[in-house]
Amino acid sequence: MVIGAGLAGASAAWRLAQAGHEVAVLERDVPAGPLGSSHGSARIFRYAYPDRFYADLVVQAAAGWQELEREAEEPLLTLTGALDHGEARRPAELAQVLAGAGVDHELLGAAEAADRWPMFSFDSEVLWHPGAGVLDAERTVAAMLRLAQRAGARLQTGWEVSRVEETASGVRLTSSDGRRWDAEHLVVCAGGWLPRLLGELPLPAGFLPANRRLTVRQEQAFHYPYRGGAAEASAWPTFIHGDRDITVYGLPGGRDADHRGQKVAEFNGGKVIGSAADQDGRIDDAGRARVTRFVADRLPGVEPTPYAETTCLFTTTADEDFLIDRHERVTVVSPCSGHGAKFAPLLGELVLAAATGDGDAPATFRAR
Structure with a gap:
């Protein structure tokens, strides 16, 4: 189950479904909606970072953009x-x-x-x-969700999460209007809604220390x-x-x-x-x-x-690094700090590794 259908959530859904997992995406509004962080047609794609770690990640992401444009059969990135x-x-x-x-x-x-x-x-x-x-954020979200659905993912809009509980087999989500959904694993890509949702998640005290607030x-x-x-x-x-x-x-x-x-x-x-x-x-x-x-x-x-x-x-x-980390059946994802959009096709690969245990996101992105 993926909470959030912005750039991070759409990428996670695409890569998870592409790898053969059963995936559902729950979005409180609409994909790339105006109340989130992934709306609009203009975000910067750049390689220039003072940290070689991120510059190398952009090189990896560039290959993902080529794959995404090819599979979606539309241009999403305009070189300027x-x-x-x-x-x-x-x-x-x-x-x-x-x-x-x-x-x-x-x-x-x-x-x-x-x-x-x-x-x-x-x-x-x-x-x-x-x-x-310049990358087109809204069309990128739509393209990744389209590919995710083609691979079997389901999308539910108007699904606002109000409660998250652990169960014997995973997690149970309850919506603000009383609907429920059970999943083996939860991937939280809630963007600016994440601070409000963190207290509802089955995470240990201190999961986010002060330097990752x-x-x-x-x-x-x-x-x-x-x-x-x-x-x-x-x-x-x-x-x-x-x-x-x-x-x-x-x-x-x-x-x-x-x-x-x-x-x-x-x-x-x-x-x-x-x-x-x-x-x-x-x-x-x-x-x-x-x-x-x-x-x-x-x-x-x-x-x-x-x-x-x-x-x-x-x-x-606080340190402007991304957050991608797993605790048991929950993976928390916040590839943010104003520079995450350029990595969109790569984010899902990092989430796939963290959520399935088949790999791991970079240590830089862990909560602690």
Whole structure:
């Protein structure tokens, strides 16, 4: 049984069903619904990490994206290339990691990069890696669920879990309207709802120690129009800029905002909430002002007035590593901290290993 039909849950269902297991997915709303973390058409796919461990994982995930697109018979990942710049982003160190991982890249001076990408303003060295891009989260979820169902998985929507109990043969789930379902093993991919659900799970005290605690934020994203109109969309790469005051990322906004602007957001700039149940969808004026000030200073290729804005959920572990760990008949999955979407096809493989005992997720992802 898989709780949650976002990117992690859909991937888990696909890989488990693909391996021949009997699988059912329980989703409280609809797959990739607006109250979760997997809606929309625009998420960043990139290789640039300061940690070689994650860069190598992206290389593995890239093969999974090729498999997924082939099996689903539709494009899900659009290559745009990516720029990393700003003193705190440390482009030269990122370049060393990519070199070790065998990922194509260039390290350019600020003036050379500005000549190539005049829609940006740079004040540091710039890392460019052309294999990065934008993934379509909603269509990816739909594709993985479609493949999971083709392999025999079942999907139940409108199924909100209210209670989880151990039984002699596994676990029993009860919905908020009294329905029940028994399973031998439970995989929990609840995203921003996970903190609220943890207390219902048959887990030992201290399963999540302080360094793995979960924080949910209501993040904010803003779309700024290209000065040349929608025709310029294909010329824009994704980017991450980091300095001592702010970390900002951006990417072509896709169909979320009519393909006519760059989606820009501050990393961990939203307010902390208890769980997904506490989100209110309100934009913080101070947050909008910070991002707009960055846009005015650093993105001359867009108009510094957002034409669309939205909120979304970030579930973050204290150390920003993913959480994939099993205790007896329950596997808890939170591949989060704002950088999990790019690993979508690989996540199910890691869950498969952890949940079945045929392998294991990396030690980095364990609860303790």
